[in-house]
Amino acid sequence: MAGVLSIGKKVGGLSTSVSCINKVSKNATLGKPLLFTLVNKSKRFYFKDSDSDYQYLMKSLLPTLHFQQSLPRLPIPELEKTCERYLRAQLPIQEPEFYNSTRKYVEDFLKKDGRVCQDALILEDKENQHTSYISKPWFDNYLTNRLPLPINFNPCLVFTNKDTEGHENIQLIKAANLVISSLRFHRSLNENCLEPEVYHMNPKKSDNLMFRGFTRLLPQSISWYGAYLFKAFPLDMSQFPNLFNTTRIPELGKDRLSYTPGRRHLLVMRRGHFYVFDVLKKDGSIMDSDLILGALQKILNMDESVAEHPVGVLTTMERDEWAVARAHLESTGNKEALDLIDTSLFNLVLDDQSPGADPVRLVKLFLHSDGVNRWFDKSFSLIVAKDGWAGLNFEHSWGDGVAVLRYFNDIHKDSTTCPRANIDDIDFDVDVKKIEFKLDPKMKDKITDAKKVYERTCQSLKTRVLDYRRFGRQICKPYNISPDAMLQFSFQLAHHQLVGRPVPTYESGSTSAYKHGRTETIRPCTVETQNLCKALMQDLQPSKQELQQLFVQCSKVHSNLVKEAVMGQGFDRHMFALKLQAESKGLKPALFSDPAYRGINHNILS
Template identity: 30%
Template sequence: MAEAHQAVGFQFTVTPDGIDLHLSREVLRHIYLCGVTSWKKRAIRFKNGVLMGVYPASPSSWLILVIAIMSTMYTRVDPSMGMINKIKDTLPVSDYLTVQTQTVLSAILFATGLWLALILLLRYTLKALLSYHGWIFECHGAKSFSTKIWLNLVRIFSGRRPLLYSFQASLPRLPVPSVDDTISRYLESVRPLLDDEQYKQMESVANDFKKDPAPKLQKYLKLKSWWATNYVSDWWEEYIYLRGRGPIMVNSNFYVMDLMYVTPTHRQAARVGNVVHAMLQYRRKLERGEHAPLRALGVVPMCSFQYERMFNTTRIPGIETDFLQHLRDRKHLVVYHRGRFYKVWLYYGGRHLWPAELELQFQRILNDPSPPQPGELKLAALTAGNRVPWARARLKYFSEGVNRASLEAIETAAFFLTLDDEAHGYDPDKLKSLDLYAKSLLHGKCYDRWFDKSFSLIAYKNGKMGVNVEHAWADSPIVGHMWEYVLATDCFQLGYTEEGHCKGDVTQGLAPPTKLQWEIPVACQELIEGSYQLAKEIADDVDFHGYVFEEFGKGLIKKCRTSPDAFIQLALQLAHFRDKGEFCLTYESSMTRMFRDGRTETVRSCTSESTVFVRAMENPTQKREERLALFQNAAEKHQHMYRLAMTGGGIDRHLFCLYIVSKLLGIDSPFLKQVLSEPWRLSTSQTPQQQINMVDLHKHPKYVGLGGGFGPVADDGYGVSYIIVGEDLITFHISSKFSSPETDSYRFGQNIRQAMLDIRALFDQKDGKKKQKEEKKEEEERKSV
């Protein structure tokens, strides 16, 4: 054990002459190095905390201002208009505080006060500038003169070299939409889904709500928006995620995949060694706030608060509600392999373990032939089942002794790692390779991922990787940011030897991983088995299909002067109509991170314009030009709705918060009940890519990610995640349930493919690669002439 290995460095013997103390120089050296590292961390955090606290100014600007004020004293000019003298009069006179010292100190205090006032002025000016969102409603590539001026002003007031959290104090608050606007947009969104009689009834219920109790609920919500940094996010986290009592596996957690074409090494332990080391580098920069903040157009900052709980975070089960436990400076991770749990230290002598050292530790685990302890094999199934049984089992069986110590090791770990004994990944020659890969990441065997950790890293025996993510603490773009950094660092900075091992040397005498000990009684084992059976039933019901669309991509869609997202969303509407013969309420996730503590908003992609377009596509008498005009109209409508959602004009988060207020006040609202109970039979999301631009895809086109996905939201619906990779590739992740006779993920994937091709045909465009070849051929012919 690592603890025993360290303990032998400190020994003492009691003798008649006293205590004979023996200290190990090696242990003392490690203590010294750990202390130095700890103080370095504190110093860097303090420095970066100061830099973020005074941003967009800098400490050097304070010194410049002090020197400027002091220099005016010699020219007998008083820029303070008498304030320096007033400050001077309040200071006591003594032998240590002479008149000259008083004057200097008064000037410094005035300069400091002026500096702080200027910082506040800069922040509020920047906040006022960032509250303007007219730029987002302009046509892409056609910025108005006023927008160009606005962008330059934002650049000027944004300062230089911002840290990750530098803009937090300058971000505007998410505005509360008016009740009239929300209800009007809601009725517009459901109009294509209801017949005339149903719509009149809904309109009547909505108008009754508008009269009473909406005004009362809105007042409370506005009061919260003035008090809280964001009127949605805390309630969204609590009521949508943490208060859910059902299984989070499949129903809440999502996954992220590895690189599509490239596997840097097929040695499992080596790949994990590099990836874990890259994650530790990312975490170090994250804890110091040294990552560059994400900015739209390279100028408009996005909120960074979700990054804070990426590491060292666990969802702790409760009887009525769960809570997120976030810690700092965790120095270990927990590894699961073939039913055994191991604690692996990530530091040695005050530094991170090198990739080769991590490879050694993971290989030791892979080589360990010991069997699991009774009840240990499926222990993690508790995190995959219902929350209340898990919370009760945790209190009863894991609150003392070795079980408590081992569970604490898992819950306080930096993250969770599974060394999987299966091989997965995308193989274009195997039809269901992507399907099996996705299901493995989404639920695995239901007992080999710790679904409560902020994320579980999964390493397959063929060198492929993936991540399963708990959803309460953050959304997919946050994890995607980390994953892009890790994959780029793994492939382009750390690298491997010719034999596929991690580079570098290994420190001799590195203590092996510690195997966690368990004493799980039979009654607890029965609870574990019950959770496992429930989780297995959920997992077996997931019908997944991954589809790589290679016919064309973003490059060709942009030549059609259409938003790629709008193009795909309309293709999904067309595919769904062909699949089920009807339209449904459609959820598309949009971010609200241009506001402080912003997370997501819903874009209701099924609109009157989209349904008219879809019906025209299914009408054989409709001309191509008419279909194209209807498509462009529907695409413009979708883009407008997406922009509204991004700028605080969405309706679903507003309605959700009004519902929470009504419940807290004990007010019954038939309108809100009906709105919140409507099923999302088509739930969609786009996975972002190239958030940090560490890889040039033009130079390295094979280093593209597969994106990620999630489980079906409705029992009779589809979940669709897609990632637009480079210029010529789109990957779809489609989920549904086998138990529903109405759905079939493979069938829906084929319908998506055909819908994409049919919409492209409206523009009479050829495949992007073929077109490039033809253009090149024409160019060569012109040169020869």
């Protein structure tokens, strides 16, 4: 489900706050004259030297993939527990007579086909020790879905804008600094010196130099266990490479991901036109900042009118329809043009809009816009508005929030604390190529039609933002109530007041603590939340003490659901995998044709 995140939040236990660089040791000279400093940048310890300061975001004490080999594997839940959890989630959203039918289907599944499917899944998992049981099916689930990407799948994230407010040439400077920071992140990742992603249960005791020094000495085959001793949990980083040089290619029935490492050019979109220029040298090093600045200024100076037939609009289409249109584009002499787009490091979008701080305008700009100046198939698009507001829109099939949030947070901190672009130091001696498409009448008509359809889709989306600051975690914690549980309950209560009945609800939980983990569904609509909703809506409300007990019980149940999900003990992904096993064996359990199963997978609240 598409969504919006503003920097400054805390997601999945990973802080997105910004802090400055603090040197924690004196400069040291090693070997040849070389400035070599141990740096703590927001608790990410790494080596920094004068020769590579521009080229790398960091040179971590721990190699990027130091923990990857020894990550634990995603567990397959017990069949009985999955069925029990499924029934527990169905109970508050079904009428009693329908629930009894669902319970019977579950009992039959446990006695018959369920065990066959479970045994087959376990066997398949044992034969694929390098991955998780859900990784490939979940990739396929995304890639076979035929719905358009924008709004349905591609989320957005929005940067704060305080660092460049009122700056002259604000769009140019902001874009250049974000691009340079992105390239520094890319090179650190490529050369295995980006710090590994680790969730620290007690940061004061583990997010320090001692932890890194100890685990660095351990072989990669056991390094995870060393981290576990500190109550620190390394996260899966297998999705990180797909941040760059990756595009989702539309094909009939099932899309594919195209990953082309080694390509050195950046894609830039402005007013529906496409431009490319190299941002990496042949040896993989980053082009000088004055050249990157000059290339972007060249593109802005072209000042072309909005493209009459913007090809990017085609990426808003239903996937099979776009696959047919793309095949026609290739057959009419546009294969090289598409290849330049597909293989680019990422997409930089320079928009003419100035949304200001209006949250609704920001959402509309970064989540969907009008499609003219977008290529939604790229792994991510870095979007910079005319007034300097910036954000990301990313394609979701290749990965989840962990990789994107890490990139998002790191480049924000780097581009604001150590900006490299200087408007007084600009060099125009760089080759910028405009991508020209050959469009026949059929394709021009297709673009026009796609634009009209997308415009209607965007108009059907209603966006409202509530910024409520008089309530937060400081109030919840003293009462032993989880802030997340309170937020999820507020959604349930609001919907109950509007509609009068509970509906299937989705909250995402990450299983990235496991090798090739993806996400698991948390089901916030529980018997406990509905009991509390009814108590608050009845004429004679319970006492404050009784209400507090109901809130605490809701929180306990929700927190347990979250814990189960992130530990790979949810029921949704497991049942999805069992359903695929049944289909592969020609089995047709009544459980999966039950309207209740289809219903719970059609989420109304998310």
